[in-house]
Amino acid sequence: MKLAANGPEFSRIIYGTWRILETNPTPQEINSRFNTCLDHGITTIDTAEIYGKYLVEESLGAALALSPGLREKLEIVTKAGIYIPNAFHPDRRTAHYNASGPRLIKSLEKSLRLMQTDYVDLFLVHRPDWLTRADDTASGLNELLANGKIRSAGVSNYSAAQYELLNGYMDQPLVTNQIEFHLLHTEPIHNGVLQQCERLGVLPMAWSPLASGKIFDPANPASSRLAEAATNMSSRYNNASLEQLAYAWVAAHPSHPLPVIGTNKLERIKSAAESDSIVLEREDWYALWEAAAGRKIP
Ligand SMILES: NC(=O)c1ccc[n+]([C@@H]2O[C@H](COP(=O)([O-])OP(=O)(O)OC[C@H]3O[C@@H](n4cnc5c(N)ncnc54)[C@H](OP(=O)(O)O)[C@@H]3O)[C@@H](O)[C@H]2O)c1
Numbered sequence: 001m002k003l004a005a006n007g008p009e010f011s012r013i014i015y016g017t018w019r020i021l022e023t024n025p026t027p028q029e030i031n032s033r034f035n036t037c038l039d040h041g042i043t044t045i046d047t048a049e050i051y052g053k054y055l056v057e058e059s060l061g062a063a064l065a066l067s068p069g070l071r072e073k074l075e076i077v078t079k080a081g082i083y084i085p086n087a088f089h090p091d092r093r094t095a096h097y098n099a100s101g102p103r104l105i106k107s108l109e110k111s112l113r114l115m116q117t118d119y120v121d122l123f124l125v126h127r128p129d130w131l132t133r134a135d136d137t138a139s140g141l142n143e144l145l146a147n148g149k150i151r152s153a154g155v156s157n158y159s160a161a162q163y164e165l166l167n168g169y170m171d172q173p174l175v176t177n178q179i180e181f182h183l184l185h186t187e188p189i190h191n192g193v194l195q196q197c198e199r200l201g202v203l204p205m206a207w208s209p210l211a212s213g214k215i216f217d218p219a220n221p222a223s224s225r226l227a228e229a230a231t232n233m234s235s236r237y238n239n240a241s242l243e244q245l246a247y248a249w250v251a252a253h254p255s256h257p258l259p260v261i262g263t264n265k266l267e268r269i270k271s272a273a274e275s276d277s278i279v280l281e282r283e284d285w286y287a288l289w290e291a292a293a294g295r296k297i298p
Pocket of ligand 1: 015
């Protein structure tokens with residue numbers, strides 16, 4: 001899928017690396033994970049400077065270094081702009097956002113070094129920084145685009161108004177807004193963000209399409225309603241699982257969001273990739289919405 005007229009081509013499903021260190025994988029295991037993704041048509045990898053308390057990118061770099069040529073088979077997305085106190089940064093007193101141009105450039109250059117690559121396919125401002133002017137943020141992104149360190153620029157967790165403001169200062173239009181969108185967080189349907197993507201012809205990226213696993217939480221009443229709804233419709237979709245239906249639900253929005261998945265299980269990467277072909281019928285999409293919301297549509 002082309003993310004935007006001036007954007008990169010990404011796979012329909014994107015593999016997210018936020019949780020990748022939870023199982024203490026070796027570089028070889030991460031390398032195998034990438035190859036599993038490729039085997040199933042998932043070519044796009046999402047990461048961020050802050051993931052794994054600033055340790056994930058270095059692990060990805062070690063995994064990529066094991067197979068010359070692997071990096072070119074993948075599209076890499078990274079993000080910057082969130083800074084938290086931790087062992088590497090004892091000088092930081094308070095978690096904060098910083099999307100100033102110089103700060104973004106410094107972070108991206110560190111990301112390239114850690115991932116052992118010369119460029120990323122997409123660089124995102126991780127969260128809107130309430131204290132930085134949009135022209136300042138844009139100056140950093142424009143410089144990185146001009147010197148080829150990033151092939152495209154976008155944002156994450158931006159409101160429609162924040163996106164519009166920053167986009168106005170960009171030399172090349174932003175190519176996505178990566179947002180939280182799933183059955184337990186449907187606000188983007190109503191807050192204008194998905195409509196803005198549709199109007200501008202950019203595909204949103206949808207993070208945590210399984211609500212970080214909460215759609216399977218037995219303590220959550222929405223989960224049992226979703227499980228029942230999924231069972232009722234599964235036979236119409238080649239016995240699809242709830243997780244596959246949840247991915248298909250996200251992807252069915254007319255703005256064509258690309259789900260950014262987070263499993264550490266190889267078989268679940270495969271089943272996510274297979275969800276790609278599910279086209280939910282209108283009434284089933286609304287039935288899943290009702291099950292998640294616990295009420296009828298207005
Ligand atoms: N831009 C942002 O601000 C932002 C914020 C959050 C995340 N993200 C991106 O989105 C990616 C995905 O986020 P996420 O990890 O929250 O995604 P997710 O796909 O919603 O959730 C993944 C979690 O669900 C669990 N899970 C999957 N299938 C399951 C099943 N059938 N039963 C029970 N548990 C199941 C997984 O466990 P297993 O590993 O055991 O399968 C994993 O812990 C991240 O890696 C990151 O790249 C971006």
